Amino acid sequence: MKRVRITIRPRDLDLPLAYEDATRNEDQFVSVRVVNWNITAPTAAFLLHVRGDLERFETLLERDPDVEEHELLSIADDECYCFVAGVGTTDARELWENFKRGSLMTVPPAEWNPDGSYTFTVVGRDEDIQTAVENVPAGASVDIDSVGGRRVAPDHVTDRLSDRQREAVRTAVELGHYEIPRRATTEDVARELECATSTAAEHLRKAEAKTLGTLFGE
Incomplete structure (x- = not known):
């Protein structure tokens, strides 16, 4: 069995309007993680964890012809669970x-990304x-973010990083990139990783975005 972290880039796919918007x-205006789901015919159901402008998000659900039912379960003024079917x-x-x-088997949570892509873990x-991977619908592409790992689900902040991102951060820490005053530049990190400065x-x-987003989004 293998664990793979995958990002789907829908591009030309016709997806529900609420997801698109x-x-x-x-x-x-909102961040969404899919906590669980039940893909049955004809109706599919999802449990979402939502942060941000909840009123605006609910308006999207109400306007989406593919959404038959929804309910927001409040956690805070800007945070809720949302059942959608x-x-x-x-x-x-x-x-x-x-x-x-x-x-x-797909392993929760899955993430709605700001660029329209969708990230999740699959085991099998x-x-x-x-x-x-080879049979995603025409008009979509797949990025393999990571393969294997010590855990099935990314339940630690560092497990949400790809292997290359972890390597870059580990190298930056070891070189003193995050120390005050800074002892290493991005160019130094790139040299150690043997890649372009822009890539590093x-x-x-x-x-950094994934780490901070996870820490403050949990």
Whole structure:
């Protein structure tokens, strides 16, 4: 069995309007993690953990023709759990069904990303994972963020980082990049990683964003 962290980039897929509006809006007004789901026919159900402008998010759900039922369960003024059920679009159902094949199990939580992509962990036999990756609906692409690891689910902040991002941060810490005063520049980190400075900077920025987002989003 293998554990793989995957990011789906829908691009030209026809997805539910609420997802499109929440993830592809210029002002990122809400963050969403999918805590659990039940993909059945004809209706699929999802339990979301939502932070941000909840009133605006609920308006999106009310306007989405693919959402048949929803309920917000308040945690705080800007945080809630949200139950959502609906048939979904044809493309969305094809994407969901693709990762139910054979031995595959998707492991919560899954994340709605600001760029419209969708990140989750899948566990299963190598051949089933490979087949699922190769058979995502036309108009979507797949990034393999990480393979294997000590845990099935990313239940620690560092487990949400890709292998390369962890390596970049570990190197930066060892070189003194985060010390005050700073003892190493991004160029120093890049030299140690044997990559371009822009690449090292991108790894560090993404790692920092994931780390802070996880710490304050939990």
